[in-house]
Each structure stands twice: as C-alpha cells, then as structure tokens.
C-alpha cells in the first residue's frame with residue numbers, strides 16, 4: 524500500500540514505536556504515580572522519560588508539557604477553561620472542528636464573541652495585521668489559530684501574530700505542524716501550543732500534547748485521581764498533575780517518547796526538507812493534469828506536507844475509492860473535519876482529495892500517484 528494520508532495520522536510509525544508500546548505493556552504496566560512498588564516506579568519513569576523527549580523536541584519546559592489523549596482534548600480544555608460570557612476570541616477561517624465546534628458551542632451557550640478573520644480569498648491565510656485589527660485588548664481573551672491548514676497545508680504566521688497582539692495570549696493548534704516544522708516553543712511568544720502525538724510526531728493513536736507558557740494558566744476539563752495530594756478533594760495546584768487526571772495511556776506515551784527521540788535524531792529540519800521536496804514534486808505533476816485544481820494553494824506559499832485538490836467532472840469519493848482499490852494508494856476524500864476551511868476555499872460541501880506525505884514517503888510513491896491520476900483523468 525502507498526500511504527498518503529499523513530494529514531490524518533502517520534503510518535508507518537517511527538521505528539521502535541511498536542516495540543516501546545509492547546515493552547511498556549509487558550514490563551511497565553504499573554499505574555504511574557500511584558503507589559511505591561517497582562512496577563509503578565518503572566511506569567512513572569517511562570512516562571517522565573517520554574515527557575522529557577517530547578519537551579526536548581519542542582523546546583518546552585517538561586513540567587508544562589502535558590500529555591493526554593488527543594489534540595482535541597487539549598483544545599477543548601483550553602477553550603472551555605479560558606473563555607466565558609463577554610469574552611472575545613479571534614480565530615481564522617481555516618480551523619479544524621476541534622476548534623470551531625467548541626467555539627460555536629461557547630458562542631451559542633456562554634455568550635462568547637467569536638470573531639473569524641477570513642484571510643486571503645485564495646488561501647484563507649490571515650495576515651498578522653488582519654488578526655491585530657480584530658483584537659480589542661479590553662475584551663479579547665484569546666487568539667486561537669491553526670499553525671497550518673489540515674486541508675491545504677498553508678502555514679499561518681503565528682509567531683508574528685503573537686508579537687503584534689501581545690499581551691493578548693495566542694494559542695496555536697499545531698496538529699499539522701509538530702514534527703513536520705521546527706517548533707521552539709520557549710522562544711515563540713505563544714501562550715499555548717497544542718498538537719497530536721499520532722500525526723507528525725509519529726507516535727501512537729490516543730496521544731496529544733499541550734505546551735503552556737510560564738504565565739499562562741488553564742482550568743482542568745476533567746477532575747479525578749492523580750496519585751498526588753490524595754488527602755484533598757480538590758485537584759493538586761501543580762502541573763502537570765492539575766491537568767492530567769486519570770490513569771494515563773502509558774503504552775501510547777512510551778511509544779510517543781520513542782518517536783520523538785527518533786525525530787530528534789533524524790531532525791525535524793530534515794523531515795521538513797524531505798516533505799517539502801515531495802510536495803513540490805507532487806504539485807509539479809498535478810499541475811500538468813487537465814482539470815485538476817489545487818485547493819487553497821498559491822505559488823511559493825509556506826506549506827506543510829499536505830495538499831488538497833479536486834478534478835473537474837470527477838466525484839472525489841469515487842476517485843479516492845478507485846485509487847485505493849485499483850492502485851493501492853490511500854488518500855482521504857471529503858471535508859477533513861474542517862468545513863469552515865472548505866467554505867473559505869470554495870470547496871464546500873463536497874470537499875477535496877487530500878495528499879499527506881510523511882518521513883518515510885518516497886519519490887516513487889508520489890510518481891505512482893501522478894501516474895494513476897494521469898491514467899484516470901489525463
């Protein structure tokens with residue numbers, strides 16, 4: 524199979540990930556932080572080692588590197604924990620539903636003022652000045668932006684936004700960029716960076732990360748056991764315990780730590796260059812195919828390893844099914860959980876076919892896709 528759906532999740536995982544998952548299950552399945560016996564201590568060590576590997580890769584403070592089930596969980600925790608009646612939140616038109624759905628709920632049920640900055644007609648990418656104009660320092664509690672569109676791969680200028688709107692906190696959904704673009708959180712000026720562990724970071728499903736700046740607090744979405752301060756019926760005030768209630772996904776976290784160590788060795792810059800070259804090769808091939816349209820793409824835009832397209836006269840669902848069945852090429856067709864982005868890019872309601880490359884994708888994989896598209900649509 525030629526797997527080109529890295530925008531959804533990575534496959535295959537980084538070398539060593541499945542062994543680390545199995546090793547945790549076989550040798551470290553105590554409940555971390557709960558009790559003092561050997562198996563619990565081994566589990567705690569494995570989790571803290573993984574936390575350090577994640578924090579080192581993303582240049583963050585390990586104590587403020589929070590591990591949980593998904594980017595969605597942390598985005599919801601952040602939004603429900605920070606926004607209340609009368610608050611304004613500024614966001615882009617390219618957001619995933621893991622940001623848009625909580626925001627629309629907060630708008631309808633808690634009176635939060637949601638301002639969506641439309642951005643450029645061609646790409647939906649807002650300029651820092653457009654975001655700044657939407658920020659009213661008295662009422663704006665948060666700016667939340669995706670770091671890159673999961674539909675088109677377009678990268679947003681999040682650090683420049685943070686500089687311009689300070690002291691308004693800027694939180695970033697880095698689900699599409701962690702592990703594929705270099706991230707140096709401590710230098711970024713961002714209040715929070717949230718990402719999946721299972722996409723660019725090459726870890727197992729069921730893992731997600733929140734990085735919080737020193738002066739940025741969020742309230743827990745869920746409360747429960749932490750193994751610390753057990754005499755109290757309130758959550759412990761210290762991080763990461765405050766925001767990590769319940770037994771963690773030890774096997775997944777151990778796998779994530781191994782994936783981050785592998786990425787650190789290979790370097791994220793090398794992955795970025797590899798993916799960039801593959802995307803350019805793909806775009807060059809696609810632009811020669813009659814009727815094929817790239818969605819939300821302009822020449823020389825900053826882009827991840829993701830791109831989207833449609834083909835005139837082709838049903839994209841059928842095209843995806845044919846690529847899978849006849850050519851063994853896995854792509855995703857549809858709205859990619861980002862209807863707002865498709866509305867902005869003019870591809871709503873049918874959506875696009877999305878290509879997502881990864882560290883182990885090859886030029887031959889891209890050439891096979893282009894040949895298949897030429898055979899079917901050329």
Ligand SMILES: Cc1ncc(COP(=O)(O)O)c(C=O)c1O
Nearest residue numbers: 593594595619621673696698719
């Ligand atoms: C931009 C973006 N944000 C958030 C998410 C949600 O990530 P997770 O699957 O880790 O909850 C995704 C995943 O598709 C995404 O692409």
